[in-house]
Structures are given as structure tokens and as C-alpha cells.
Amino acid sequence: MAQAQGKGIDTKRVIFLLLGAVLFAIVYYAPAWPDAVDPLGKHFPLSPQGKGAIALFLLAGTYWVFEVLPIGVTGLLIGVVQALFFIRPASEAFKDFMDPSVLFIFGSLTIGAVFTKVGLTKRLAYKMLLIVGESTTRIYLGCFVVTALLTHIMAHTAVAATMYPLLLSIYSLYTTDKTPTRFGKGLFIGMAFVAGAGSIITLLGAARGIVAIGFFKEIAGKEISFFELTYYMAPIGWGMVILLWLLIRLFFKPEHARIPGLRDKARHLSAEMGRLSGREIGAGIIVFGTILFLSLQSFLPALQPFNKSAVLLVATILFFVFRILDLSDLELIPWNIVLLFSGAMSIGFCLWQTGAAQWLAIQWLGFFKDAHWFIFVMAMAFFVLVMTNFIMNVAAIAISLPVALVVAPYLGVGSEVILFAALATAGMPFLLLVGAAPNAIAYSSNQFSSGEFFTAGIPASLLLMAVLGLMILLIWPVMGMTVLAP
Secondary structure, three states: OOOOOOOOOOOOEEEEEEHHHHHHHHHHOOOOOOOEEEEOOOOEEOOOHHHHHHHHHHHHHHHHHOOOHHHHHHHHHHHHHHHHHOOHHHHHHHHHHHHHHHHHHHHHHHHHHHHHHHHHHHHHHHHHHHHHHHHHHHHHHHHHHHHHOOOOOOOHHHHHHHHHHHHHHHHHHHHOOOOHEEEEEHHHHHOOOOOOOOOOOOOOOOOOHHHHHHHHHHHHHHOOOOOHHHHHHHHHHHHHHHHHHHHHHHOEEEEEEEEEEEEEEHHHHHHHHHHOOOOOOHHHHHHHHHHHHHHHOOOOOOOOOOOOHHHHHHHHHHHHHOOOOOOOOOOOOOOOHHHHHHHHHHHHHHHHHHHHHHHHHHHHHHHHOOOOOOHHHHHHHHHHHHHOOOOOOOHHHHHHHHHHHHHHHOEEEEEHHHHHHHHHOOOOOOOOOOOOOHHHHHHHOOOOOOHHHHHHHHHHHHHHHHHHHHHHHHHHHHOOOOOOOO
């Protein structure tokens, strides 16, 4: 395409802008699609609003992957399209922009800002570097292991918010150049990937585990304990942490194998900081008190009624009460990331409430109801993997798990393998930034584009499916899981 005078036309951007619009128009204006039919013969028609939701799903996915608009603006577009094309009323489409999950992201970003401002992240970064040394691949490993360990006791969103400023401090010792580097890409993309892998190991890593176990109890009539979940999920979670480290080393090999003098520099900078300041102590008490409260909610029934987002926002308010943060800090919050997640919540609820997500799940799993049991389980896990990149992982499980549990007995598949396979893929959305909060938080580093994240996520997702297949066929049966029903 010819270049315009002055500022050139971005041909690639124009092509993908048009592609997203064309995909939307083709699906939105297409004639009615056939009903989905579940294994019991029940019909699920797709309403015009549901078809519109799928059209919007394709539009948003195209724009997010190729980043033809700022990702937050695409989030806004999701609400606008729903209202203008009568997919959902504006009051519902935009209500999701202030969903508690979005406010949880806001609170998490605020914690990251506090850690950076008071200097706690620098202290942690220097201590870590004294341990892992000057090798950039060992720095990768040290950061990823710490990230995974933290997800065992706190939500992966909070972990990402905690690790993000720490990684910024480490990266500042690698280079002060603002141009993205392979090491920077690997550090932040790897953190997002590993936060997901670690979060599947305990019920404290994310809400999806509690929700899935609730569905499982209701449909299969069986209880899954905290420690039983950890027993079966630890091998795949930690296996993926190590494999992701190797993958990041391969795809984002640092420009420098070592950072000469890093350990001495870290020791010197740590000594320069002196003793903990009052603001550091105050911020630490507020943050770790909040994390402790959220962690204990899984064990203490008296704490369970408290909303997680409200608890996290108490910490945000206290930062301003005690003047740890001020108005200028509030204005520095990356609202592009907040709007990104707002749009993700809106499209997720849109697919759910219009019945489009259920229709997609039944159509997809219907193709495999007569397949070999292993193919069926992997197809179900793959569906969850794809959907969890677009909608809440809780919703992805909620629409696919009930259908899969109904089909499983006909194929002689144990219900537990359905549950754990779904949980594994629901926790690792490696393709889109909207798939999980850690992805979006990592993106605010400005080290990579959404396209680069997607490209790295393809081999990571294939690796996950391969590891899951190995678990289903060999490892889980050896560990005692009933993979094939008696």
C-alpha cells in the first residue's frame, strides 16, 4: 500500500483492523446456526445475541492478538459493540467494567506501586541476586521458582503484582536502555507463565479450584480435599515450571550469559539502603496482613464471607490513609491494563449470559463423544485451554466440566481425570493477555507486544498438552488416580 505524505500508513494494522471487522460481520449477519445437542439429546439453540457474542469474540481476539488498537481501547470497544449491536444492554455490558475481579486487578497494581515506591522490591531483588549469582539463566530460574512458590500460599494475581516491581529492579541492573531485550521479554513473559503453572498446585493460588471442586461434588457426588488436589497437581505444576524455564531459555536467550560484577553490585546497593524505613515497615505490614487474611480464607470458615476484592481494596485505602501513596501515584496506575481486564470480564460474561459459551462447549465435545477415551479427555482439556484465554477460567470450567462429566461414564472415563485435566489447562492461559491477570501485569513492563506473547504461548500451550497427556496415561494412574472407571 502506498505511503501517505508525512506519516506512513501501517498496512499490517489496516489489514487486521479490517479482518476483525469482517469476521464480526460474517458471523453477526449469518443466518441462524443449528442447535447444539448434548449426549442426552437435549437441544441448545443459539440465540441471535449468542451469535453476536461469538462474532464479538472473534473481533476482540483479532484486535488483541495483533494489537491494532491499544489493548485497553479494545476492552472499551467490547462494551460499545455489545450496546450498539444489541448483544447485551449497555447497563449489563458496562457494569462488568467495575466487576470485583477488575477491582482486584486494580488493588494488585496498587500493591506493586507501593512496593516500588518504598523500596521493598529493591531489597528483595538484591537479596535474590546474592543467592542466584551473575548467570542470567540462573536469574531466570530464581525468579520463576520464587514466583511458583508464592502461588502456593497466595493468589497468582497478587503474586504477579508482588514480583513485577522486583523484576523491574533486577532488570535495571541488566541494562538501563529503554529498548526491549530478549532477557526482558523472557523475564516478564516467563513470570506470567510460571504464575499460572504454580497456581494450579494448591487451592490458594486461584479461585478456580474451589469452584471446580464444587461442581464436581454436585455432579459426581465426590469430595476432593485440599491435600488431594495438591498431591495430583504438584507433578504437573512443578514439571511445567521447569519446562517453561527451559523454553524461555531457548526462545529468549539473554544477550549476555553473565552480568559481571552483579553480585558485588547487589551487595553494595543492599548495604547502601541501610535499615528498613518506617514507610517500608508500614507498607510491609499492610500488604502481608492482607495476604495472610486472603490465604486464611480457605481454612477459616469465619473469614470466607469476606469478598477478596474488598479486602484487597482496604489495603489500597490504607496506603493513602497513612500517606504511603498520594494522588500523583494514583495517576500513574496503568489504566490500559485495567481497561484490558474490564473488557475481558465483559466478553466473558457476554459469552456466558447469551448461552454462546455453553453452545460452543456442547458442539465441541459432541464431536468426540464416540472417540477413544483419551482423545475425549484431551479434547475437553484443549477446549478449556482455548476458552480460558478469552473468558474467566472459572467460567471456562463451569461450561465444560458438567458436559464432560455427563459424557465420561459412557466412555468408561473416571470423573477425577476430567476434573484435574480441566483444572490444569484452566490455570495456564499462555496465548492472550486477557487470559489471566499476571499476563496483563507482565505486559505493563513494555518489554513485549501482545503478538510476541501469543507467539511464545503457542509452544508453551503445546508443551502443556503433551505433559498433560503423559500425566493422564502414565503418572496419575501410578499415583492412584482412577483414570478408567471400573
